[in-house]
Amino acid sequence: MTPEQNQSWVSEFILLGFSSDSASNKILFFAFLLLYLSSILGNGLIVTLICLDSHLHNPMYFFLCILSLLDMGSVTTTVPQMLVHLLAHSQTISFAGCWLQMFVFGALGLFEGILFVVMAYDRYVAICYPLHYTIILSWGLCIQMAAGTCACGFFLSLIHTFLTMRLPYCGPNIVNHYLCEGPSVRSLACMDTHLIELVDLVISVFLVVTPLSLIVASYIRIVLAILKIKSTSGRFKAFSTCASHLIVVILFYAPATYVYLRPNSSYSSECDKQVSLFYNVFTPLLNPMVYSLRNKDIKEAFSKVLKCGNVA
Template sequence: MRGANQSSVSEFLLLGLSRQPQQQQLLFVLFLSMYLATVLGNLLILLAIGLDSRLHIPMYFFLSNLSFVDICFVSTTVPKMLANHILGTQTVSFSGCLTQMYFVFTFVDMDNFLLAAMAYDRFVAICHPLHYSTKMTPQLCGLLVAGSWVIANLNILLHTLLMARLSFCADNAIPHYFCDVTPLLKLSCSDTYLNEMMILTEGSLIMITPFICILASYVRITCAILRVPSTKGRWKAFFTCGSHLAVVSLFYGTIIAVYFNPLSSHLADTDTAAAVMFTVVTPMLNPFIYSLRNRDIKGALGKVVTMTFFLLRNAMG
């Protein structure tokens, strides 16, 4: 182990969200319910988009990718926490911890990039409707998603390698339910200045650039909507962006609260609560936000439910 990471610590203890047995039981049921709701909700979105040919357009292509990423995202943290509770263990190996961290933040970056791509799609649809089909081509959409995967993996690989070079000498208890960057840096007994600077510079650039693109898109969208003569037309245009704006606000609000301030100002309880919001609550709410405010998705989901019921009835009969 020392040759791999220059450390005397070979494993960490994930302390979870509570040390009280009664609270742990309640949290287990709560997180299991949220995990199942997240997976089921996003799977239904994927099925609805895949089975309805009317939804084979760029906006829903990005939404299906977002649903896939959210299933992967929540699956990197919650099952491990639930398994720890069932098995009565809190340990995770050093390599396992870095692996979990790698995948968690790869999917964070992917959410970030996909939300930006969806904002650009709305910008083109509202501001350049006559050129929508020529600008938002399948090739461009595929390139945006593929490029996002490449950049996300390269970015997180850099931060994972920087984490692997640190030494962890004594305390190995992580006051969290997954291997997050901030508590790991606090446990290190070596100089973390380079890690912190890379998070605040390169890491910030990766997160802020798509956010600026989203803001720029919505500034242009707002200007275009305000030029619409009818009030009904304005509300209809704003309504098409409402779901995306709700998801953007929830996602970026928690990310900024957790990661973009000095390490010394972080409090374990506050960071954990915010982390629950963006790793569990946001992926769970996304399919509900998009389906409840979208007639096309609701119609497609109705077909999926009807078809599933029909197949089950035939199988049982």
């Protein structure tokens, strides 16, 4: 069956967004615009500081820089379009545009989810093998892990998007969401989707349970190693560094797990729409706050910028 036949009569989708009231949409527009700009500014600042300050040129901040870039990419994939739809009379998105948004948003999200495992491994090596940290986590290995997580994220997102967008969409074409996300778009397909939903669920379980299991295993070893540290200040510093990572992991995985791993019988587009805001809008905003407020090195680099105009 050709792509044209798969699309049937639907050549575009209508994204309902959050409200049909123009006054409410204007308020939402300014609220989300502020959140978007704050997210871009916060993550952009972290990327800038890490690039400029030579003291931050180590694996931990290399992965943090990638995380900030992913957060900026994620919100830019969805929020600008949402802002346009809040003010425009038309809320349509082409079939190809929906396909592209679903793929890119999914790829960046999967990349980020797998990156958290790499960041947990980084903390594991730093705390359990501090004297061999730079030897074990060489720059070559860091680049290979970053490239591997990127390739894995984009490949798995391609599978997820292909399974969803190859379905026949005969109408209606109204998506009760502010973005093209798999479950909400798939609910419009005019055929039985149970098999595809099962395959998608298996992929989702693998991509949530496996990373979380590896993260938990890493932190069990980390906690055991921290408890052996005799210095109180040393234990506090180790716990503080790990706490930042754990907070962003929870902020990311908790809502994503709810959306993608619950039974299809309990699917609710209204609930999904609200929950997705956490990992799409609020998590990218909170990540730089968590790391900057709890991280001494980031705060020192920022102070250097304010005082000297450079952080070399």
